[in-house]
Amino acid sequence: MSGGDKLEFEIRPNPAPVSAADRAALLANPGFGRVFTDHMAIIRYADGKGWYDARVEARGPIPMDPASAVLHYAQEIFEGMKAYRTVDGGVTMFRPYANAARFNTSATRMAMPTLPEQAFVDSLLRLIEIDREWIPEGEDGSLYLRPFMFASEVFLGVRPANEYLYVVIASPVGAYFSGGVKPVTVWVSPDYTRAAPGGTGAAKCGGNYAASLAAQAEAAEHGCEQVVFLDAVQRRYVDELGGMNVFFVYDDGSVVTPPLTGTILPGITRESVLTLASAAGHSVQERPVSFDEWQADANSGRLREVFACGTAAVVTPIGRVRYPEGEFTMGGGEPGPITMALRQQLVDLQRGNAPDPHNWVHRVL
Template structure:
């Protein structure tokens, strides 16, 4: 079982799984990220040995020494994707190979070993198979999968660790926003930035999100659902929301999204939206959009819609924007036709209700 592109997973079923009646009650209204399944995946890495000891085992606390490297130097990355109940009763994953590739890219930026993509994909398949009964029913229900890796070596010293733990946990979820799918109000922060050129903005590491929390708290203080960050150099151009990419839809049907400069996370939902929008006949351009331009285009009526997208929230319309300079509304503040159509197209693909010309949907069961 020593490291390579493939590992044999040892399956250790949970001897005390949650009872069916209790599980059913939990799934009736799971919320987001509050309930967890019976199992988890773990795989270990050691320098000179590679990846080894791949398991599906009962979900349990991870023992950790106080000097574990991640606690001091934040060498950690993660991913997020969902398993869906398909229309025919099967189970699907949406573009897990893209998550596997991004996991490798994030590891490289954080000086961590690359988990072979086949091992990443096998870990998801094994966990979903073990916890299939935890997938919620209903249009907004899915099983959120959280693969992550951290420096597990016990040492104090600023260098890349020599030991790592990769794990996957699963959480049945409903809608990301408590109010369901409806236009959100965002706060454009002038005090805080998410990432800078040469930083870790393009890596999916926990530090990026930790840095966003004070700005998210600022957004909530101003009655907003999410924060939208501006670029770290000029403090003018829209980067992304706290955990989502941004799109603008104009009166001629064209769409614009900020370019991947290295400071923005290359979202898999973002890439999917670009492909689907172009297929639907929209011209999609990747170029900078300033907050001033966003405000001016909304005031003139040229901007018809704006939306955010990501794995957790899928596609969410942006109705209002607030900042230290005041508030403005995008069109009528509602959910636009393009946003609604793209969301439905994407959801139909994810749940196996539409043709899949790009081979994005991976059948698990």
């Protein structure tokens, strides 16, 4: 299909959906990424044929040949986004076309076919429509959407595959970090790096996250919820966390985040926070921040707040930093006012509780 064509999705309802009573029990405490809805969306791709066979069907195992290319050469990308309940009983998504554009940027970097943005968004809409009862109530509840694509061609050889499968699954979720919004402790990895210049750091591919797992386990061993990666060249400058972008708030109200140089994922929440902070009158900067600067400014009191942001965690304050030689805190280890104000602005927008001057909110139902 061409970039402007629209795919029609065949709807095949699950013949044995979870009962309303069992669904309610699951939604009472869904955690994060452990409970899944009744359906999934699928689109297939083949060279010379394009995108075809779009459908929504019962969620279930995906048959896979042992020689499927993704298992050997890791051609795989994904996105993460959410659907939210609104106070009037409707459903919204936040900036789905931005996710569609980033998905295609990732696809290009990984030598995969791009998916027309409207087909990407339509796949989400069709899945939300049929599984809307799975969206939890409450401020922290949402339906996490996971679109992904992988090389499904059966062959062994180092080249881009000729066949791909695009799938969307959905998971009702609560808060990303247990215990609600409270400052987290992060570990600055002395040995591991996330991405190098010229690599896949700006693509949302599974390999980046696999490479972070050893460092994340090291963070957990030191009593930390997340790992912070420094740049791969000088091992001096802050890149991002294992799954989130990072922001620094100074005593003059300025808001700073590391620049996008190809090693950092261009977070949609990150971009939204930059826009909201600027609109609120803060001086906003994208510049390198060294770990030494982070520590010195925290100790002097010049650095008042630090927070992480991403689709799953929204905006999460960082209260304490640990590294092999010691630790330090920001703002007395308490959530900062600017951090929490930006978080509330973002949540209110996502759930349709505030004016949307940027046209970020996409009404689904």
